[in-house]
Amino acid sequence: MKLVGPWVSGYTRRVGITLKLLQIPFEHLPYHAYRETERVKAFSPMARVPALQLDDGQVLIDSNAIVDYLDSIVPADQRLTPASGPARVRAMQLVGYASACYDKLARYCDELMLRPEAHRLAHLQAGYREQMESGFHVLEAAHADPWFLGARISQADIMAVVAFQSASVVIPRAFDSESFPRLAALAQQAMQFTAFSSTLPDLGDLQASGLIGEDDGI
Numbered sequence: 001m002k003l004v005g006p007w008v009s010g011y012t013r014r015v016g017i018t019l020k021l022l023q024i025p026f027e028h029l030p031y032h033a034y035r036e037t038e039r040v041k042a043f044s045p046m047a048r049v050p051a052l053q054l055d056d057g058q059v060l061i062d063s064n065a066i067v068d069y070l071d072s073i074v075p076a077d078q079r080l081t082p083a084s085g086p087a088r089v090r091a092m093q094l095v096g097y098a099s100a101c102y103d104k105l106a107r108y109c110d111e112l113m114l115r116p117e118a119h120r121l122a123h124l125q126a127g128y129r130e131q132m133e134s135g136f137h138v139l140e141a142a143h144a145d146p147w148f149l150g151a152r153i154s155q156a157d158i159m160a161v162v163a164f165q166s167a168s169v170v171i172p173r174a175f176d177s178e179s180f181p182r183l184a185a186l187a188q189q190a191m192q193f194t195a196f197s198s199t200l201p202d203l204g205d206l207q208a209s210g211l212i213g214e215d216d217g218i
Contacts, residue, residue, distance in 0.1 A: 001026040004040060005049030007201040008032075010102050010162045011063040012050035017158050018067050020195035022074050026052075067155060081155045094139065094148055094156035101135040102163040104128045105170060129174065132167060139164075140180045146189065153190070161190045165200070 003019065003026050005012030019026050031039040033047045044051035044061050052060045052069075060066045071079040081095075082088040108128040139160050142148055148156040164183045167175040177184035190196045 001055060002029055002043070002053040003027070004029045004031055004043045004051040004053070006030040006032050007199045009049050010166050013199045013201070014063050014155075014158055014162050015050045015052060015066050015070075016199045017162070017195045018070055018080060018155070020198070021080065021153065021158075021193070022070055022078060024070060024074070080153070080158070082149070087149055091149060091154050091156045094142060095159050097135045097138050098156070098159035098163045101132050101139070102159070102166060104131045104135070105163065105167050108132070109170060129171065133174065136164065136167070136175065136180055136183060140182050144182065144186050147186075153193075157186065157190060161187045161196065 001019070001024065003012065003015055005015075007013045007016065007030065016028065029039075029043075031049070033040045033049050037047050040047045040049060040051070043053055043059055046061070048061050050061070050063055050066060052066045054060065060069055067080065071081055076083065081091050105128070108125055144157070147153050148160070160183065164175060164180065165187055168184075168187075191200075
Protein backbone atom coordinates (compact mmCIF):
# COMPACT_ATOMS: atom_id res chain seq x y z
CA MET A 1 0.00 0.00 0.00
CA LYS A 2 0.99 3.61 -0.57
CA LEU A 3 -0.22 6.46 1.64
CA VAL A 4 -0.18 9.84 -0.09
CA GLY A 5 -0.10 13.03 1.96
CA PRO A 6 2.12 14.75 4.54
CA TRP A 7 1.82 14.24 8.29
CA VAL A 8 0.94 17.92 8.52
CA SER A 9 -2.49 16.86 7.26
CA GLY A 10 -4.23 15.60 10.37
CA TYR A 11 -6.35 13.22 8.34
CA THR A 12 -3.28 11.74 6.65
CA ARG A 13 -1.71 11.37 10.08
CA ARG A 14 -4.86 9.61 11.30
CA VAL A 15 -4.52 7.03 8.53
CA GLY A 16 -0.79 6.65 9.13
CA ILE A 17 -1.33 6.04 12.83
CA THR A 18 -4.03 3.49 12.01
CA LEU A 19 -1.78 1.62 9.57
CA LYS A 20 1.02 1.51 12.11
CA LEU A 21 -1.19 0.41 15.01
CA LEU A 22 -2.64 -2.37 12.85
CA GLN A 23 0.88 -3.28 11.68
CA ILE A 24 -0.06 -3.03 8.03
CA PRO A 25 3.02 -2.39 5.84
CA PHE A 26 2.85 0.72 3.65
CA GLU A 27 4.99 3.21 1.77
CA HIS A 28 4.54 6.82 2.79
CA LEU A 29 4.58 9.38 -0.04
CA PRO A 30 4.51 12.75 1.80
CA TYR A 31 3.35 14.76 -1.20
CA HIS A 32 1.84 18.12 -0.29
CA ALA A 33 -1.25 18.99 -2.32
CA TYR A 34 -0.28 22.66 -2.65
CA ARG A 35 3.40 22.19 -3.42
CA GLU A 36 3.29 18.90 -5.33
CA THR A 37 -0.17 18.98 -6.85
CA GLU A 38 0.59 16.89 -9.91
CA ARG A 39 2.19 14.16 -7.83
CA VAL A 40 -0.92 14.01 -5.66
CA LYS A 41 -3.22 14.01 -8.70
CA ALA A 42 -1.46 10.93 -10.04
CA PHE A 43 -3.16 9.09 -7.17
CA SER A 44 -6.07 11.40 -6.34
CA PRO A 45 -7.51 13.30 -9.34
CA MET A 46 -9.14 15.89 -7.06
CA ALA A 47 -5.77 16.42 -5.34
CA ARG A 48 -7.27 15.34 -2.01
CA VAL A 49 -5.18 13.85 0.76
CA PRO A 50 -5.00 11.39 2.27
CA ALA A 51 -5.17 8.91 -0.56
CA LEU A 52 -4.39 5.25 -0.02
CA GLN A 53 -3.38 3.14 -3.00
CA LEU A 54 -4.17 -0.49 -2.29
CA ASP A 55 -1.98 -3.37 -3.39
CA ASP A 56 -4.25 -4.03 -6.37
CA GLY A 57 -3.91 -0.43 -7.57
CA GLN A 58 -7.30 0.86 -6.42
CA VAL A 59 -7.25 4.15 -4.51
CA LEU A 60 -9.35 5.21 -1.55
CA ILE A 61 -9.75 8.83 -0.44
CA ASP A 62 -11.34 10.29 2.71
CA SER A 63 -9.94 9.15 6.03
CA ASN A 64 -13.25 7.74 7.27
CA ALA A 65 -13.51 5.44 4.26
CA ILE A 66 -9.87 4.46 4.55
CA VAL A 67 -9.90 3.52 8.23
CA ASP A 68 -13.15 1.63 7.74
CA TYR A 69 -11.49 -0.40 4.97
CA LEU A 70 -8.43 -1.07 7.12
CA ASP A 71 -10.64 -2.39 9.91
CA SER A 72 -12.21 -4.78 7.40
CA ILE A 73 -8.93 -6.51 6.55
CA VAL A 74 -7.69 -7.26 10.06
CA PRO A 75 -8.99 -9.77 12.62
CA ALA A 76 -12.08 -8.57 14.49
CA ASP A 77 -10.24 -8.26 17.81
CA GLN A 78 -7.74 -5.81 16.27
CA ARG A 79 -10.25 -3.39 14.77
CA LEU A 80 -10.02 0.19 15.95
CA THR A 81 -13.77 0.89 15.69
CA PRO A 82 -16.27 -1.50 17.28
CA ALA A 83 -18.37 -3.32 14.73
CA SER A 84 -21.71 -2.71 16.41
CA GLY A 85 -23.58 -1.81 19.56
CA PRO A 86 -23.27 1.05 22.06
CA ALA A 87 -19.47 1.05 21.85
CA ARG A 88 -19.63 1.75 18.11
CA VAL A 89 -22.11 4.58 18.64
CA ARG A 90 -19.86 6.08 21.33
CA ALA A 91 -16.79 5.83 19.10
CA MET A 92 -18.61 7.52 16.23
CA GLN A 93 -19.83 10.30 18.52
CA LEU A 94 -16.33 11.08 19.73
CA VAL A 95 -14.72 10.79 16.30
CA GLY A 96 -17.37 13.20 15.04
CA TYR A 97 -16.52 15.81 17.67
CA ALA A 98 -12.77 15.39 17.17
CA SER A 99 -13.08 15.65 13.38
CA ALA A 100 -15.28 18.73 13.71
CA CYS A 101 -12.67 20.36 15.97
CA TYR A 102 -9.97 19.66 13.40
CA ASP A 103 -12.12 20.98 10.57
CA LYS A 104 -12.79 24.23 12.45
CA LEU A 105 -9.07 24.54 13.11
CA ALA A 106 -8.43 24.23 9.38
CA ARG A 107 -11.00 26.97 8.70
CA TYR A 108 -9.40 29.12 11.40
CA CYS A 109 -6.03 28.71 9.72
CA ASP A 110 -7.50 29.55 6.31
CA GLU A 111 -8.55 32.93 7.70
CA LEU A 112 -5.28 33.47 9.52
CA MET A 113 -2.77 32.28 6.96
CA LEU A 114 -4.35 32.12 3.51
CA ARG A 115 -6.67 35.11 3.35
CA PRO A 116 -4.92 38.51 2.87
CA GLU A 117 -4.87 40.43 6.14
CA ALA A 118 -7.06 43.25 4.81
CA HIS A 119 -9.80 40.73 3.96
CA ARG A 120 -9.73 38.56 7.07
CA LEU A 121 -13.03 38.17 8.85
CA ALA A 122 -12.51 38.42 12.59
CA HIS A 123 -15.99 37.15 13.41
CA LEU A 124 -15.30 33.93 11.49
CA GLN A 125 -12.06 33.34 13.37
CA ALA A 126 -13.82 33.95 16.68
CA GLY A 127 -16.64 31.61 15.70
CA TYR A 128 -14.30 28.83 14.64
CA ARG A 129 -12.36 29.15 17.90
CA GLU A 130 -15.55 29.08 19.95
CA GLN A 131 -16.72 25.96 18.13
CA MET A 132 -13.36 24.28 18.72
CA GLU A 133 -13.50 25.08 22.41
CA SER A 134 -17.01 23.63 22.66
CA GLY A 135 -15.97 20.45 20.89
CA PHE A 136 -12.82 19.96 22.94
CA HIS A 137 -14.81 20.47 26.14
CA VAL A 138 -17.06 17.59 25.07
CA LEU A 139 -13.98 15.41 24.54
CA GLU A 140 -12.45 16.61 27.81
CA ALA A 141 -15.58 15.53 29.67
CA ALA A 142 -15.57 12.07 28.09
CA HIS A 143 -14.10 9.53 30.47
CA ALA A 144 -10.89 7.88 29.21
CA ASP A 145 -9.71 5.00 31.40
CA PRO A 146 -7.19 4.52 29.99
CA TRP A 147 -8.81 5.15 26.58
CA PHE A 148 -12.19 6.51 25.59
CA LEU A 149 -13.69 3.05 25.07
CA GLY A 150 -11.85 1.37 27.91
CA ALA A 151 -8.86 -0.93 27.73
CA ARG A 152 -8.10 -0.64 24.01
CA ILE A 153 -7.20 2.36 21.91
CA SER A 154 -9.73 3.27 19.22
CA GLN A 155 -10.35 5.72 16.41
CA ALA A 156 -11.89 8.05 19.00
CA ASP A 157 -8.51 8.36 20.72
CA ILE A 158 -6.61 8.68 17.46
CA MET A 159 -8.69 11.54 16.07
CA ALA A 160 -8.94 13.33 19.42
CA VAL A 161 -5.16 13.29 19.87
CA VAL A 162 -4.52 14.42 16.29
CA ALA A 163 -6.98 17.31 16.60
CA PHE A 164 -5.84 18.40 20.07
CA GLN A 165 -2.13 18.29 19.25
CA SER A 166 -2.72 20.34 16.10
CA ALA A 167 -4.79 22.93 17.98
CA SER A 168 -2.20 23.17 20.74
CA VAL A 169 0.42 24.17 18.17
CA VAL A 170 -1.69 26.78 16.39
CA ILE A 171 -3.39 28.32 19.45
CA PRO A 172 -1.23 27.15 22.37
CA ARG A 173 -2.67 29.52 24.97
CA ALA A 174 -6.19 28.26 24.43
CA PHE A 175 -5.57 24.55 23.99
CA ASP A 176 -3.05 23.50 26.61
CA SER A 177 -2.74 21.16 29.57
CA GLU A 178 -4.14 23.77 31.95
CA SER A 179 -7.37 24.24 29.99
CA PHE A 180 -7.72 20.61 28.88
CA PRO A 181 -5.75 18.42 31.31
CA ARG A 182 -7.46 15.16 30.34
CA LEU A 183 -6.89 15.65 26.62
CA ALA A 184 -3.29 16.64 27.28
CA ALA A 185 -2.82 13.48 29.35
CA LEU A 186 -4.46 11.40 26.62
CA ALA A 187 -2.07 12.87 24.04
CA GLN A 188 0.92 12.23 26.29
CA GLN A 189 -0.20 8.64 26.77
CA ALA A 190 -0.65 8.16 23.03
CA MET A 191 2.82 9.51 22.32
CA GLN A 192 4.26 6.43 24.04
CA PHE A 193 3.24 4.58 20.88
CA THR A 194 5.62 4.85 17.93
CA ALA A 195 2.57 5.17 15.67
CA PHE A 196 1.92 8.60 17.18
CA SER A 197 5.45 9.82 17.87
CA SER A 198 6.76 8.87 14.41
CA THR A 199 3.97 10.77 12.63
CA LEU A 200 4.12 14.00 14.63
CA PRO A 201 4.62 16.74 12.01
CA ASP A 202 7.41 19.26 12.16
CA LEU A 203 6.33 22.43 13.98
CA GLY A 204 7.44 24.70 11.14
CA ASP A 205 5.53 22.69 8.55
CA LEU A 206 2.40 22.76 10.70
CA GLN A 207 2.45 26.52 10.99
CA ALA A 208 3.34 27.11 7.36
CA SER A 209 0.73 24.83 5.86
CA GLY A 210 -2.31 26.15 7.69
CA LEU A 211 -3.34 22.61 8.68
CA ILE A 212 -5.06 21.95 5.38
CA GLY A 213 -6.96 18.69 5.60
CA GLU A 214 -8.82 16.32 3.32
CA ASP A 215 -12.12 18.17 3.55
CA ASP A 216 -10.51 21.26 2.02
CA GLY A 217 -10.44 19.42 -1.29
CA ILE A 218 -6.67 19.57 -1.45
